[in-house]
Amino acid sequence: MPGRSQRRRPEQSDTTTLGILVTLAHFxxxxxxxxxxxxxxxxxPYPVYPLGLDYVAEAIAKSHKVKISDLNDLKDFDSIxxxxxxxxxxxxxxxxxNIDNTDTIDPKGFIGGYKxxxxxxxxxxKSPIVLGGSGFTIFPAEVLEAxxxxxxxxxxxxxxxxxxxxxxxxxxxxxILGVITRGNKAQTPTPLDKSFSAQIxxxxxxxxxxxxxxxxxxxxxxxxxxxxxxxxxxxxxEGSRLRLIPPKEVANAALKLQEAGAKYFFxxxxxxxCDFSHSREVxxxxxxxxxxxxxxxxxxxxxxxKDYFKIMADAGxxxxxxxxxxxxxxxxxxxRKPFKINNVFDAHKLxxxxxxxxAHYFLLGGPGENxxxxxxxxxxxxxxxxxxxxxxxxxxxxxxxxxxDIALSEGQITKDDNILKPVFYHSESLSxxxxxxxxxxxxxxxxxxxxxxxxxxxxxxxxxxxDLGYSGLLWEHxxx
Ligand code: B12
Numbered sequence: 001m002p003g004r005s006q007r008r009r010p011e012q013s014d015t016t017t018l019g020i021l022v023t024l025a026h027f028x029x030x031x032x033x034x035x036x037x038x039x040x041x042x043x044x045p046y047p048v049y050p051l052g053l054d055y056v057a058e059a060i061a062k063s064h065k066v067k068i069s070d071l072n073d074l075k076d077f078d079s080i081x082x083x084x085x086x087x088x089x090x091x092x093x094x095x096x097x098n099i100d101n102t103d104t105i106d107p108k109g110f111i112g113g114y115k116x117x118x119x120x121x122x123x124x125x126k127s128p129i130v131l132g133g134s135g136f137t138i139f140p141a142e143v144l145e146a147x148x149x150x151x152x153x154x155x156x157x158x159x160x161x162x163x164x165x166x167x168x169x170x171x172x173x174x175x176i177l178g179v180i181t182r183g184n185k186a187q188t189p190t191p192l193d194k195s196f197s198a199q200i201x202x203x204x205x206x207x208x209x210x211x212x213x214x215x216x217x218x219x220x221x222x223x224x225x226x227x228x229x230x231x232x233x234x235x236x237x238e239g240s241r242l243r244l245i246p247p248k249e250v251a252n253a254a255l256k257l258q259e260a261g262a263k264y265f266f267x268x269x270x271x272x273x274c275d276f277s278h279s280r281e282v283x284x285x286x287x288x289x290x291x292x293x294x295x296x297x298x299x300x301x302x303x304x305x306k307d308y309f310k311i312m313a314d315a316g317x318x319x320x321x322x323x324x325x326x327x328x329x330x331x332x333x334x335x336r337k338p339f340k341i342n343n344v345f346d347a348h349k350l351x352x353x354x355x356x357x358x359a360h361y362f363l364l365g366g367p368g369e370n371x372x373x374x375x376x377x378x379x380x381x382x383x384x385x386x387x388x389x390x391x392x393x394x395x396x397x398x399x400x401x402x403x404x405d406i407a408l409s410e411g412q413i414t415k416d417d418n419i420l421k422p423v424f425y426h427s428e429s430l431s432x433x434x435x436x437x438x439x440x441x442x443x444x445x446x447x448x449x450x451x452x453x454x455x456x457x458x459x460x461x462x463x464x465x466x467d468l469g470y471s472g473l474l475w476e477h478x479x480x
Contacts, residue, residue: 226240
């Protein structure tokens with residue numbers, strides 16, 4: 001590692017004491033070659049650009065030589081060996097985004113695939129392997145153990161530079177917040193309080209991969225989620241305090257995507273409107289700075305200010321994905337959602353009136369769900385016009401959530417259960433099968449009622465449409 005290092009030249013103009021100290025610090029540091037791999041090859045509902053790695057790359061690229069390799073962009077898993085032989089990395093970081101597809105109807109787990117990739121890497125490199133990513137952050141100790149990697153970074157990958165320094169100096173890494181090694185307990189780090197930026201490099205071959213297939217890239221406008229939904233991992237992954245990125249910076253990042261050739265972007269925030277003012281200012285900045293490509297985002301169906309969706313539409317928003325989850329007030333309260341069905345009707349109407357495409361996501365079968373609450377949900381859904389409805393039947397139990405504690409107290413899981421392999425919560429009065437049957441019967445074959453994420457069949461249709469030049473989320477074609 002240090003043997004392959006290059007020395008940095010001191011900056012000539014640094015004459016102050018601080019300058020000299022900074023220079024010395026630079027001088028004593030060696031440049032490492034860091035290969036960052038995106039291991040996510042899931043193409044349902046479509047392949048997702050690995051935005052997280054652009055943040056990690058930006059955070060370390062000033063001091064190290066970084067290369068991103070995306071398995072979606074390689075011919076096959078085996079080709080990673082060639083990448084490693086050509087680049088000869090000192091450290092290999094792997095982004096673990098998805099653990100499983102959280103679909104009770106067509107369950108798929110990805111840990112086996114990641115094991116294969118790591119075996120290929122170990123076969124041709126002795127460099128330490130560092131894991132990170134949102135899926136990893138939910139199950140750090142379990143994933144590290146399952147994949148036999150060397151280190152993990154829980155939460156924000158911007159902390160990678162601290163780990164690189166410690167590894168280079170052969171220092172103890174256990175004091176670095178967020179870093180975990182095998183056999184040790186995971187400690188959730190405090191979210192970072194600094195500005196974030198993502199490196200967007202037009203020359204990266206994986207960027208071209210996504211530009212050629214649908215042209216969809218992605219963008220973050222804040223970190224954190226201040227909602228308290230019982231089943232959700234977002235506050236654990238991103239922290240529960242909102243950290244807002246200044247609207248002008250967000251608009252600049254969007255312009256960079258546009259200049260790179262993106263035809264559409266998706267905002268990755270947990271809920272774009274959990275701060276109405278900030279999201280409105282972001283939209284206004286898009287207008288002011290000339291962002292002209294269409295985009296989509298997740299929204300909580302709270303009653304918005306009257307002109308809210310109109311401004312969003314003017315700023316290029318085309319697709320609204322509401323995390324509605326239920327249309328029974330009893331179930332919304334059980335899930336601790338920050339809205340009631342009246343708010344859903346309100347938000348739905350205002351978004352539709354603004355000419356936006358609207359979809360609602362539902363999570364059925366949580367604590368307290370029974371035939372009556374489900375019937376109420378289904379009949380209220382019938383009142384939502386011009387929309388697409390995605391139904392997930394059964395809630396995945398995640399650590400650090402209230403649902404985990406409920407499942408424990410009801411004896412559905414025990415403290416010793418390893419829930420890396422998906423475990424779903426089961427309502428005591430309605431089975432997943434009964435839920436699926438009730439929803440299917442009620443749907444009566446309507447095209448806009450989709451149970452599960454649509455699976456491989458939908459992914460194939462989407463991929464064909466991308467080939468034909470379509471871009472964006474494409475579910476609007478199902479609206480009736
Ligand atoms: C936006 C989103 C989507 C959008 C993506 C749209 C788009 N075009 O980008 C859509 C709706 C398509 C989607 C789909 C799915 N999603 Co999703 N999604 C998210 C969400 C909310 C944000 C992800 C994101 O982009 N964050 C922003 C980027 C910048 O952050 P990041 O990638 O986490 O990277 C940071 C750190 O993780 C870390 N990091 C990342 N990589 C690495 C690597 C190293 C080496 C290091 C050190 C650090 C590091 O550093 C980065 C900067 O701080 C997360 C939940 C969350 N809040 O994280 C779920 C999440 C990732 N999704 C999840 C799932 C399951 C899915 C689906 C499988 C289906 C489903 N049931 O929803 C599909 C899979 C799609 C696919 N092809 O992969 C799960 C994964 C966990 C699991 N159970 O496996 C999550 C965590 C939500 C959850 N249920 O808990 N998703």
